[in-house]
Amino acid sequence: MRYHHVDVFTDRPYGGNSLAVFPEADSLTGAQMRAITQELRHFESVFLVRDDSPGRPRPRRARRARVFDLTGELDFAGHPLIGAAAVLHELHGSADHETWTLRLPDRPVDVTTERRGPGRYASLLDQGAAAFLDRPDPDGLAALFALEPGDLDPSLPAEVISTGLRYLVLPVRGDALARARVAQPLDAPLARLGAEFAYLLDAAAMEGRHWSNDGLLEDVATGSGAGCAAACLRGHGRIGSGERSLLRQGRFTGRPSVMTVSADGHGRDIRSVRVGGGVALVGEGRLRELPPP
Structure with a gap:
């Protein structure tokens, strides 16, 4: 084989x-x-x-x-x-x-x-199309990643989005992405939100992070999560419709990676999400x- x-x-x-x-x-x-x-x-x-x-x-x-x-x-x-x-x-x-x-x-x-x-x-x-499933209350979400409420990006809400897998997309700001870690097993708290995984997004720096739900393994570059991040960014007008943007991940694993992301549509009507590299x-x-x- x-x-x-x-x-x-x-x-x-x-x-x-x-x-x-x-x-x-x-x-x-x-x-x-x-x-x-x-x-x-x-x-x-x-x-x-x-x-x-x-x-x-x-x-x-x-x-x-x-x-x-x-x-x-x-x-x-x-x-x-x-x-x-x-x-x-x-x-x-x-x-x-x-x-x-x-x-x-x-x-x-x-x-x-x-x-x-x-x-x-x-x-x-x-x-394919993105499904916007929920906009959860941000209370307690930062603590899941050993962060403070002030580390969340006030200009973007946390959202549960799916293009095939259900991600909690959690926008953060400043140096929060560098300080983040999984503070407790995520399976149960994510399930209560209707999510399977979590993707931390620094929209200003166009960089993300993702871990296994037990926090033991950090993913180098997450195509499914990047698709949900692209839907979030397009839904809030941070990238243009169909505009190709670069999203980075993997810096903290020692394997920097670059993903090309784009999304077509407006608001919560995102009809097509593309991820490449x-x-x-x-x-x-x-x-x-x-x-x-």
């Missing part, structure tokens, strides 16, 4: 967010995919399965995608799909620009890719033995 090691949201290897892509995973079970992800210890791994259903796009341009993090399967993700499309372009693309349909358990998404040199690509994921192909590997099915 061959796989590709890629770095996403960077223009060079050994930067950005690392990822394992399995382009021919038809024979694997979900339990095997989870075990392999835990073995390789990337933040996430993505497994591609051929999609030959009648009436769908040509199989060469379409795959079913299953994404796993260290705890289980995800309904949606950003950087795995962006990295997977670049690997498909490397293996099967004949033109400098290609479009790939990746079918997640609940819906398909399109990713466009551009070849920029040997082992270098740019990918752009269309996450560079992809560097780092290496290839082969599993000599598979875990039990």
Whole structure:
């Protein structure tokens, strides 16, 4: 079973967010995919399965995608799909620009890719429409991240937004982003808000942070969270409709990353959110033995 090691949201290897892509995973079970992800210890791994259903796009341009993090399967993700499309372009693309349909358990998404040199690509994921689910009372939210109420950005509200995963987007200001940490397990307080994860956003600096809900692992660059941040920024007029802006993440992990974000629409009617970035192909590997099915 061959796989590709890629770095996403960077223009060079050994930067950005690392990822394992399995382009021919038809024979694997979900339990095997989870075990392999835990073995390789990337933040996430993505497994591609051929999609030959009648009436769908040509199989060469379409795959079913299953994404796993260290705890289980995800309904949606950003950087795995962006990295997977670049690997498909490397293996099967004949033109400098290609479009790939990746079918997640609940819906398909399109990713466009551009070849920029040997082992270098740019990918752009269309996450679809954003859903603004709630605007929670800010009382107590700052304390979840060892911050004070005055560290919250008074010009932007906290919002629960989804483009596939439900994020509490929490705008902060000043040096709060640098001081933030997960002060207590987030699963229960986020669930009470109707959220699954949290994304801290410094809108003035265009920089974000995201951790696993237990606070033990900080994500280098979070494509799904960046999409929700883009919807928040567009919804409050901080970026223009369709305007591509740069959102940074990963500075505090030692792997600075840059994501391109944009959103179309006005107010809470955000019809399309796009997140993209560079992809560097780092290496290839082969599993000599598979875990039990």
